[in-house]
Amino acid sequence: MFTGIVQGTAEVVAIHEAKAFRTHVLALPAELCEGLSLGASVAHNGVCLTVTAIDGERVSFDLMRETLRVTNLGAVREGDRVNIERAARFGDEIGGHVMSGHVMALAELVELDEAPNNRRLWFEVPHALSRFLFDKGYIGVDGISLTIGEVKAATTGQGPRFCVDLIPETLARTILVDRAPGDGVNIEIDPQTQAIVETVERVLQARGA
Incomplete structure (x- = not known):
């Protein structure tokens, strides 16, 4: 389980490619290596991955075919940075919202509005996710727990969209500071x-509504 409170970023220092499979080696900050062991879960851009090797601060993670297909980790290159969150432990403060580390889809950053001390990002999502989007609802973007500011319904030639507003602290601690229009998150x-949405849908369908 994760909380969506990113603890820092880490550089991908090596990538080992295989058929429909790759291994990422990250240089984790020392504070994120404390107590880390083989088999531990660590979220990379919101994707739950398992520690497969530890060599000092160089920590390895394996990515299978489905992870490469569904997430933006398949586009990561050596030298890129990713958002990092260690798995939550019993008794930890839940400062964001509960997240599983299972990415549902990619969204495209389509618009970026700059303003003093904050930044508004607009994302376009697949149509299948539109029913889960609500003003002031929660959403995970590259592993970051964020509040949806506004939702726009799909129009001709344009999919459903939502925006989030980022404070300087979020920009300082995460890779969203470097995201540009056209990037996938x-x-x-x-x-x-x-x-809740899926339960209501099933109840209404059973009632013939």
């Missing part, structure tokens, strides 16, 4: 929102 819908 990992999206995880708030699990509670997903459960």
Whole structure:
């Protein structure tokens, strides 16, 4: 389980490619290596990955075919940085919202509005996710717990869109500061929102509504 409170970023210092498979080696900050062991879960841009090797501060993670297909980690290159969050432990403060680390889709950054001390980002998502988007609802973007500012319905030639507003602290601690229009980000819908929407849909369908 994760909280969407990114603890820092880490550089991908090596990538080992295989058929429909790759291994990322990250240089984790010392504070994120404390107590880390083989088999531990660490979120990269919101994707739950398992520690497969530890060599000092160089930590390895394996990415299977489905992870490469569904997320933006397949586009990561050596020298890139990713958002990092260690798995939550019992008793930790939940400062964001509960996240599973299972990315549902990619969204495209389509518009970026700069303003003093904050930045507004607009993302376009696949049509299938539109039913989960609500003003002031929660959403995970590259592993960051964010509040949706506004939702725009799909129009001809344009998919559903939502925006988030970022404060300087979020920009300083995450890779969203470097995102530009055309970039793809990992999206995880708030699990509670997903459960409520899907339950209501099933009830209404059973009633013939």
